[in-house]
Structures are given as structure tokens and as C-alpha cells.
Amino acid sequence: MSDLTFLAISGSLRRSSHNTGLLRAVQNLAPHGVTIDLYEGLGRLPFFNEDLEDGPEPAAVADLSRRVREADGVLIATPEYNSAIPGVLMNALDWLSRPAGRHALRHKPVAVLGASPSQFGTARGQLVLRQILHRIQAPVVAHPEVTVFQSHQRFDADGTFTGDDITEHLLRALLAELAVLADLHAPAHAL
16 A cells, blocks of 8 residues: 545534544644645635636635545545535535536545534534435445544543544544555546
């Protein structure tokens, strides 16, 4: 397996977000040869509008699409809002799923994770996200499922992961599985 670069996208805009903190923890746990590039431009994306597809692609959309295309895989950390995903994340997925059949996420390996102060973590939100990714033909890591529950006990006031062995083990395992999936979908293995 060669060196890999994964683009990490947090579905939260909050400055001290537990989900962004979770992705920073993944950066710190990445093994040698794996680079985690944290994308922090979600709030700059315009609302998806098909009328904008006829003209030049908005700069923020072009940047995100390019970074997804160049990455070997994508990590998406999602909060859970109303048993689903945040609108800002859905907006990004709408942009990344266009144009149909030629979009940046098509056949791009994705790992899903999330943190929430609730008792159930982000299980329902992740289910919604997995359904969307399935629909847009992005292969998703099946296991492990990383749904960090009671996240307020695992992150400090600045959103920094304070660590626990089980979560760290799951994050390392998720990265390993994403690496396997990325290797399977590398251009040399493509049909």
C-alpha cells in the first residue's frame, strides 16, 4: 500500500465542534504514510442551485470538488440534527453529487463517523448519511461504526478530544478499513 491522503469533512460549523475535534483526533492517530487533510470551508459553499450549474462553478465548490477528486478517500464526521444530518453537510453533498454520473464522490471511498452528547451518538444521522452516499455511488466503510456518544465527556470546552482507549481503537480501525477500501478503488484496480 502506498501513501494515502484522506480529506476530512466536518458537518459542523461550530468553532468548538466535537465532530471537528474528532477529525483532529484522527489526524493525530493516523499511521505513517496516511495524511488527513482537514477541510474547513463548508460554510463558504453557496446554497446548491441548479441554475448555477450552467455558468462557471462557484470557486468554493470547485475547490471542494478538486480536493475530493485528489484524495484517496474521504472521512465525514457528522453531528445529528433532528435524527438526520445538518443542512450545511447536505448542501455540500448536493454539490459533490453533481453533475450526475461524473461527480467527485462517485466511487470515492468514504468513512463515516460522528460525535454527539446524546446517549445514542450519531447513529441515526449516520444512517441517513450512509443512505445518501449509497445513492450517489460512494463506497462506504461498513465497520467499525464510530458513533461517539456522550461526547461532552470526551472533549474539552475547545472541542479537543481528551481521549479514551475504546474511541481511539475505533478511530484507528476506521482508518485502516478506509485504507483497504481506498486500495480496492485505486485507479490501478479500477475496471
